[in-house]
Amino acid sequence: MKAKLLLFVILSTIFISKVQAQDTVLKVLTISKLDSINSTILKEKRFLQVFLPQSYKPGSTHKYDVMYVLDGGNWNTGLITKVQQFLEGESYMPPTIIVSVLGIDRTKDLTPTHLDDWKNSGGAANFLSFIKDELIPYINKEYPSNGDNTLWGHSLGGLFVINALLNEPKTFKTYIAVDPSLWWGNEYIQKIAPGKLPALAGSNITLFISGREGKDGEGMKIASMDSILNKMAPAGLAWKHINYADETHSSIRLKSIYDGLKFAYGWRNGQIEFHPMNGLVLKNKPLKVWYFGDTTKTHYTLDGTEPTASSSAIQSEISITDATKLTIKQFTNRARYDKIKTGDFKVTKALQSGSRQKNIQPGGFHYAYYEGEWDSTTNFRNLKPQQEGITGADFDIDKLPRKNKYALVIDGLLEAKEDGYYIFILDADKGSKLYLDNQLLIQWEGWYTNRTYSYILPLEKGFHPIKLEYLHKNEDFKLRLSYLTPGTLETKDPIVIPPALQYSQR
Numbered sequence: 001m002k003a004k005l006l007l008f009v010i011l012s013t014i015f016i017s018k019v020q021a022q023d024t025v026l027k028v029l030t031i032s033k034l035d036s037i038n039s040t041i042l043k044e045k046r047f048l049q050v051f052l053p054q055s056y057k058p059g060s061t062h063k064y065d066v067m068y069v070l071d072g073g074n075w076n077t078g079l080i081t082k083v084q085q086f087l088e089g090e091s092y093m094p095p096t097i098i099v100s101v102l103g104i105d106r107t108k109d110l111t112p113t114h115l116d117d118w119k120n121s122g123g124a125a126n127f128l129s130f131i132k133d134e135l136i137p138y139i140n141k142e143y144p145s146n147g148d149n150t151l152w153g154h155s156l157g158g159l160f161v162i163n164a165l166l167n168e169p170k171t172f173k174t175y176i177a178v179d180p181s182l183w184w185g186n187e188y189i190q191k192i193a194p195g196k197l198p199a200l201a202g203s204n205i206t207l208f209i210s211g212r213e214g215k216d217g218e219g220m221k222i223a224s225m226d227s228i229l230n231k232m233a234p235a236g237l238a239w240k241h242i243n244y245a246d247e248t249h250s251s252i253r254l255k256s257i258y259d260g261l262k263f264a265y266g267w268r269n270g271q272i273e274f275h276p277m278n279g280l281v282l283k284n285k286p287l288k289v290w291y292f293g294d295t296t297k298t299h300y301t302l303d304g305t306e307p308t309a310s311s312s313a314i315q316s317e318i319s320i321t322d323a324t325k326l327t328i329k330q331f332t333n334r335a336r337y338d339k340i341k342t343g344d345f346k347v348t349k350a351l352q353s354g355s356r357q358k359n360i361q362p363g364g365f366h367y368a369y370y371e372g373e374w375d376s377t378t379n380f381r382n383l384k385p386q387q388e389g390i391t392g393a394d395f396d397i398d399k400l401p402r403k404n405k406y407a408l409v410i411d412g413l414l415e416a417k418e419d420g421y422y423i424f425i426l427d428a429d430k431g432s433k434l435y436l437d438n439q440l441l442i443q444w445e446g447w448y449t450n451r452t453y454s455y456i457l458p459l460e461k462g463f464h465p466i467k468l469e470y471l472h473k474n475e476d477f478k479l480r481l482s483y484l485t486p487g488t489l490e491t492k493d494p495i496v497i498p499p500a501l502q503y504s505q506r
Contacts, residue, residue, distance in 0.1 A: 031056060037138050041130045047102040048072065048135070050143060051081055053088075053095030063146035064097045066139060068131065068172075070110065070157035072100030076253065080152065083257040091449075093265045094337070096150075097143055101135070110156040112163045113185045128164050132171045148334065150264060154178040154253055158209075162189055162225070165207060166196035173334065174206045176260040179252050183221040190224045194232055201234035206333045208263045209241045210256035217243060238266075238333055266333035268294035271449050272341040274318075274328060276423050279456030280348040286321040287421055287456055289343065290492060297331040306340065323347045345456075351437045353462020356413065359505055364392035365412035365466070366504040369400055374407045374471045376431035376443065385409075393499055397479060404475045411467040412504035414497065416459045420486025423456045425494050427480040428470055434481075435467040451477070463503065 031052040038045050049072060053064055067084070069077045077100035087093045103109060107121050114122030131151075139145050151172045153161040158180025165175045166189070182189050207229075211222040226241050233239055240263050244255055273292040281287055291314055299311035300318065304325035314328060326343040368385035389395070391410060400406065414436070416422065426434050428444040434455075435441065441455040470479050482494035 035142075037134060039130050039134055041126055041134060044104065046104070046130070046135075049077065049100040049102065050139070051077070051098040051100070052143070053097065054085070055095050056144070060144070063144050064095055065148040065150070066097045066099060066143075066145045067150040067152060068099045068101055068135075070101055070103075070151070070153040070160060071106060071155075072102040076100075076152075076154060079253060080257055083254070084261065087258065087261055092262050092267050097139075097145060099135075099139055101131075106156060110153070110160040111184060112159070113188050115185060124160055124163055125167075127160070128168055128171075131164075132168055136171070148173050148336075150174040150176065150261075152176045152178070152257075152260070153180070154256075155249065156181050156184075158182075159184050159189065162207075162209070165200075165205070166193060169200050169203055169205055172205075174208070174264040176208045176256070176264065178210050178256040178260070179212060179217075179220055179249055180209065180222065181220060182225050183219060187221050187224060190221070190228060193225065193228050197228070197232045197237070198234060200237045202236040203234075204236050204335070205238070206264050206266075207237060207239040208256075208260040209239070210252055210260065211241065211243045212247050212249070212252055213243050213245045216249065264333060265337060266297070266331075267337060268296060268298075268330055268332075268339075272298070272328050272330055272339050273452075274326075274341070274343065275425070275452070275454040276456035277343050277454050279343075279345050279423075280458060281320055281322065281324070281345045281456075282350065282458050283322070283347055285421075285458070286319045287345075288489075289318045289320060289326060291316055291318065291328070293328075294330070298328065299331070300326065300328045302326055304342075320345050348458070350419065350458040350460050351439075351464065353416065353460040353464060354413075356415075356463050356503065357505075360413055360503045361506045362415075362500050362503050364390035364395065364499055364504060365410045365502045367391050367395075367408055367410045370407040370409070371402060371405070372407070373405050373473065374431070376433065376471070378407070378469075378471075380407065380409050380469065390504060391502065402472075404472050406472050408470040408472065408479070409467070410470070411465070412502060413463045414466045415463055415501040415503060416461050416485075417501070418486050419461050420458065421456055421489060422459050422486065423454055423484040423489070423494075425452060425454045425480075425482045425484070426468075427451050427453075427478065429472050429474055429477040429479070431471045432479075433467075433469045435465075437464050448476070 033050045035050055036045055036047045069080055081098055084096055088095055105120055107118055108123040109127040110124060111121040112124040149172045151161050158177035161175045161177040162180055211217050211220055229239055244252055274289050295314050298314040299307040300314050301307045301311050302324050307327055307329040324345045328341050330339040332338050367389055369387040370383055371386050424441055426442050432444040442453045444453055484494050488495055
């Protein structure tokens with residue numbers, strides 16, 4: 001969307017920054033431990049391999065979600081660790097502990113009933129008790145687990161996953177069944193599901209099932225389970241079934257891991273973004289707030305209350321007519337990862353313009369450059385700058401003596417050519433401040449995922465004092481300033497502050 005790009009890539013003739021691309025060598029470190037547990041329930045020693053997140057630091061108090069992988073070992077877990085790291089890097093899920101549950105007799109462990117043609121089958125109840133009552137408590141005790149668990153299984157493992165959902169639904173937050181063998185026992189799972197599903201009401205559990213198109217896929221009997229879920233899945237069970245074309249019983253794992261984990265969290269990639277973020281509104285002269293984020297499962301309120309799933313669905317434009325606290329919430333499949341953002345809009349009168357003194361000339365603001373590390377409490381009036389000048393057409397911020405660890409204070413008069421609403425848009429660095437008419441509009445406290453701040457206010461035609469304190473500490477955060485005037489608001493296309501409208505003392 002053109003407007004979105006323009007709001008995020010704002011070029012100013014006053015402040016010119018250069019972004020240089022650089023190739024890097026990626027080193028992915030895998031932290032894992034081969035562990036074991038003596039099971040009283042199974043009457044045997046069971047081995048597991050625990051993979052800790054790359055961000056894990058010994059001694060840290062941070063806790064992580066945990067994913068339990070059936071049929072552990074490199075065949076499944078090796079693939080899962082790589083996909084999980086990719087999804088984490090793309091901001092679709094958080095850092096996660098992966099527990100690879102190594103098998104001994106998968107037929108015994110994973111099947112819910114005994115079939116004569118399958119030796120040792122029917123031990124799923126014991127294996128589920130082992131996971132619930134021994135393995136999970138052990139992981140919670142020995143590793144930095146937060147108790148938010150996912151169970152992943154393929155084939156007979158997928159059969160076990162759905163059986164676990166129906167019989168012990170509170171054990172896991174998410175159940176991922178990859179091409180599950182739901183043909184087992186003449187569709188045993190489908191027979192017990194109608195009696196078990198009502199107990200899942202209000203559970204806030206997610207279930208992902210994958211299957212394959214074609215005769216081989218039909219033979220897994222997933223369609224009949226799909227029909228039951230369509231008819232009987234209770235509120236609180238978020239579920240999804242995908243059939244993949246041109247996949248084998250083995251190759252389906254890759255897409256299922258990716259799609260299953262994305263669905264499990266329901267994260268939207270990126271932040272809640274709306275502009276202007278805060279501002280002043282004139283009584284009976286409405287202003288518009290533009291929403292640029294993902295609209296999926298996103299709701300808002302205008303009275304300061306926290307939105308619920310039944311609140312108004314987000315719109316691309318929201319009209320503000322009075323003092324308002326706009327609250328936008330994006331819901332995920334795990335409440336702890338829901339995103340929320342607010343904007344405050346206060347009623348005011350138009351900011352009156354001042355006069356232009358004789359020694360104030362157009363062509364650029366005044367700037368003062370200070371070397372050192374500063375914070376938002378610094379009073380630069382008492383300090384002597386290392387360099388001063390005018391932000392004219394030839395001013396280049398990259399030609400200042402330092403690339404970081406400096407402050408730039410820019411001030412002067414801004415000429416407003418018309419009455420009405422103005423939106424000021426700023427990309428800066430920690431603690432930077434933008435003032436207009438001696439009012440603090442923006443204090444920049446963003447980060448890599450939240451770089452652009454904006455503020456709207458009504459101005460009278462004429463001259464208005466402006467000051468920007470830019471505290472540059474992080475070389476990645478470049479200074480960009482732009483604005484929208486009353487005549488350009490509807491275009492959503494920020495324009496530069498023309499040098500002819502920048503005044504300073506000569």
